[in-house]
Amino acid sequence: MSVNPQAHPQVQPSPPLTRWLVLAACLLIVDQLTKLWFDSAFRYGERLQVLPFFDFTLLYNPGAAFSFLADQAGWQRWFFTVLGLGAAVFMLWMMHTNRTQRRLLLALALILSGALGNVIDRVAYGHVIDFLLFYWQNWYYPAFNVADSCITLGAILLILDEILRLRGRHARATQ
Numbered sequence: 001m002s003v004n005p006q007a008h009p010q011v012q013p014s015p016p017l018t019r020w021l022v023l024a025a026c027l028l029i030v031d032q033l034t035k036l037w038f039d040s041a042f043r044y045g046e047r048l049q050v051l052p053f054f055d056f057t058l059l060y061n062p063g064a065a066f067s068f069l070a071d072q073a074g075w076q077r078w079f080f081t082v083l084g085l086g087a088a089v090f091m092l093w094m095m096h097t098n099r100t101q102r103r104l105l106l107a108l109a110l111i112l113s114g115a116l117g118n119v120i121d122r123v124a125y126g127h128v129i130d131f132l133l134f135y136w137q138n139w140y141y142p143a144f145n146v147a148d149s150c151i152t153l154g155a156i157l158l159i160l161d162e163i164l165r166l167r168g169r170h171a172r173a174t175q
Helices: 018-041 074-097 102-125 146-173
Strands: 047-051 052-059 126-134
Touching: 018 052, 018 126, 018 146, 052 074, 074 102, 102 126, 102 146, 126 146
Parallel strands: none
Antiparallel strands: 047 052, 052 126
16 A cells, blocks of 8 residues: 555655665675776786885785684684675665665665675685785785775764764754
């Protein structure tokens, strides 16, 4: 049974999630294409200097962020796969229940695409393909990929969204 918004003016139809899901799908495709390209164009461990502090490389990470649990016997592949799928389901639920909050939806779409991008790698290869390497002299940031970038940007946006929402609530409460 559908509700006619003109018959019940207090009922507002929920905006569709299509644009956010399309964004997540596009980012997921970019992630997978870049990983496939680097995996075919580079040998494992090969580096190509782009800037004095940035290289393209090809590394495999069987663990999580910062190679967490990378030295384990293999159980972590399935643990992080299940964790990523669980995160994706949670992101979809959050998107569904917060359809009017654009900044939040953008953050969740970014995190969703990144989580699924790394899940695909774990299932298909048993590791995540990383190819972006930042460093300064003898200091190296762990190599990462487009999916990791999406997760990081999404998390930053999620925190910013919550801060701005709390500030807005606080401002309304003090008026």
